[in-house]
Amino acid sequence: MQKRVLITGAAGFLGSHLCDRFIKEGMRVVAMDNLITGDLKNIEHLFKLEQFEFYHHDVSKFIHVPGEIDYIMHFASPASPIDYLKIPIQTLKVSSLGTHNVLGLARVKKARVLVASTSEVYGDPHVHPQPEEYWGHVNTVGPRGCYDEAKRFMEAITMAYHNVHNIETRIVRIFNTYGPRMRLNDGRVLPAFIGQALRGEDLTMFGDGSQTRSFCYVDDLVEGIYRLLMSDYHLPVNVGNPSEISIKDFAAEILKLTGSTQKLISLPLPKDDPKQRQPDITKAKAILGWEPKVQRAEGLKITYEYFKSLPREELSKTEHRQFSK
């Protein structure tokens, strides 16, 4: 019997890649998105398929899907600082009310749920690299609080439904991920730098660029998530690429990749910007037999080609990060 999967946030960067993967696995895909930050362009190639359907719906409101559902992937949420600074209430609602609705639906349908958590549950971490056992260091009332705390609530309510209602749950903690279909204007460092290089602008480095991130190529991430869904492990698992780099060195890599002769300019570091981030993936290796395969040089090249192929008017739609108090 063909399995049927509901994917929330299906028109987003990660959601759309998950749609592709589940279609490839021969499943029926029910895609759902309210299109606040998602874009139908990311999934328009799937609309012609008989095994694909789309609901334009906000999962913070009661979710009704007729028929059986075997799996639910809860990926709806604004996920870049520029988005959740702009729409903090929707960000809080989708991971709290939205997760509650998703879990309720899972209970009725007897479906297995995987929720998309984040490295942001570790906040500005005092333990490095971050293992799943680390409880984190989050400012509840800072600019990232709406995202970080909503995702922490998401994990807590998911565990509660697992314990009280015995539903099958999986929790992935996603670290910085990149690849085709990222929004050029989502304010994140990679599209920001590549967009600036393509427009011939200077690259905006926040602070002295000594803060670090670890970037995972989207295909690797999707593989890790798929394996977690199919595993029988219900506690959180980090999925990300441990190859860590400072933002300053990352900017140099982008300048080299794009052949740009622009300069690096330093802007103030946004409040609560984590100083370092690197996943400890011991658990993912042991439980899922997973580790990332795509080197940054290769992944960046593919992503650059994608951004270059976008219509020119996309390139001019920039949005600059606002600095919050």
Ligand code: UDP
């Ligand atoms: N950053 C930067 N210039 C930009 C955008 C971001 O230097 O134009 C820095 C940002 O301060 C952070 C890192 O790049 O230290 C990653 O930022 P991003 O918004 O991609 O995601 P985060 O990992 O902070 O959620």
